[in-house]
Amino acid sequence: MPKILIIEDEPELVKVLRSYLEKAGFGVEAAYRGDAGLSLWKQKRPDLVLLDLNLPGMDGLDVAREIRRKDNTPIVMLTARVEEMDQLIGLELGADDYITKPFSPRVVVAKVRAVLRRLDAAAELPQHVQVADIEIDLDAHTVTKDGEFIDMTPTEFELLATLAAQPGRAFSRLQLLEASQGTAYEGYERTIDAHIKNLRAKLESDSKNPRYIETVFGVGYRFARQ
């Protein structure tokens, strides 16, 4: 559950935002002054900061600068008017996004989600898997073999990406089910067989003697260690 820190001096606004964010599954902390917000940030280390520009105690810009100096917690600025934003457009201070008042809480939640998603996507996952003469670009959703592009359905793509990410490791059908269709524990293990067959048809030149996707009898499948 990602934690959001709201630094905003209007209690009414904080109340509304908190309600919406919590409903959306976020944990919420709030401060009503800039300096208080900064120390709360140090203490709680939230995943994202919603920061008003005009604050008592300490200016929002200074708060942002201070946070940036120590960390790159994503910051979404709340500003009163569009003109204020013109000053910030360069985003000198590294705000990740901004919202101008008046705004609907719904929009705020959407922004928060978008920023977190954007950062997550950029930071964590490897973008690229290369094994043998197969190349998988997770971002672009492409698979090439010897430079030739091969079309994949979403499930096929997921399976291949899972297997190829750890060549030599055997995956059970259950693990592959989980990888391909999310968490789903329900489902028929043999479904995987069908997808493997289709994958092989697309990848292997000799489907009888698979070169890439090998069967591990009694266990599952693995991508060949090259």
Add this chain to the structure above:
Amino acid sequence: MPKILIIEDEPELVKVLRSYLEKAGFGVEAAYRGDAGLSLWKQKRPDLVLLDLNLPGMDGLDVAREIRRKDNTPIVMLTARVEEMDQLIGLELGADDYITKPFSPRVVVAKVRAVLRRLDAAAELPQHVQVADIEIDLDAHTVTKDGEFIDMTPTEFELLATLAAQPGRAFSRLQLLEASQGTAYEGYERTIDAHIKNLRAKLESDSKNPRYIETVFGVGYRFARQ
């Protein structure tokens, strides 16, 4: 470390700007006259020029024009008032951005960063995409097929530009929403379908077998690989 050239006749202002820019990690050169600025530009080849409009020795406009004639070093204009800018815009000077006085040094640094970043980002993407008989000039905002210009609505062009800038890469509807209407997380993903349909109607001769904008089932759309 990017180099910035300041051409500005007020020494006090130069001093402040230099201090801020250096703190921000830029190398700074300065000239106090237009003609001197131009020769310093020739000599140092900075990554960006901060250029005052009213200068002794040589008018800022002439300096800009001269720089543009030889090179496309980004230029950020410093102008006294907004009205001055209106003139400039008509002159199609090719400045990359402008700032009106009075301005905070912070804003200047932000602008400089933004311009450099924008150019960097732009440099990575092609300005021009040609596939078969379609030609898309992302810069000029034009699309031609067999030499004939095709009119696009703004949204259509944005979508097409996004897709065509990275042929072969699949984009989700969410990514396309974000690209076409700015930030939107809200909005109906199927809206993209409608725009794609309109785009295809304009681009494709056989809308059933799209040659340019391909559907990636379960993922989104992509521009055909070249």
Add this chain to the structure above:
DNA sequence: ATAAATGGTCAGAAAATCATCAACAGTGAG
């Protein structure tokens, strides 16, 4: 060698996703 267990393949059914259309809303120009 034979039986038992596991994997491969296939085709039809079910589910998910997509294309298209028509109606509606917002916007700016005249």
Add this chain to the structure above:
DNA sequence: CTCACTGTTGATGATTTTCTGACCATTTAT
């Protein structure tokens, strides 16, 4: 204000993918 244009939305039918179970082939264990 009206009109034209653009963009949005929800519904419908079409398409593609995914799932499933049956049947046969292969592997393993005895």
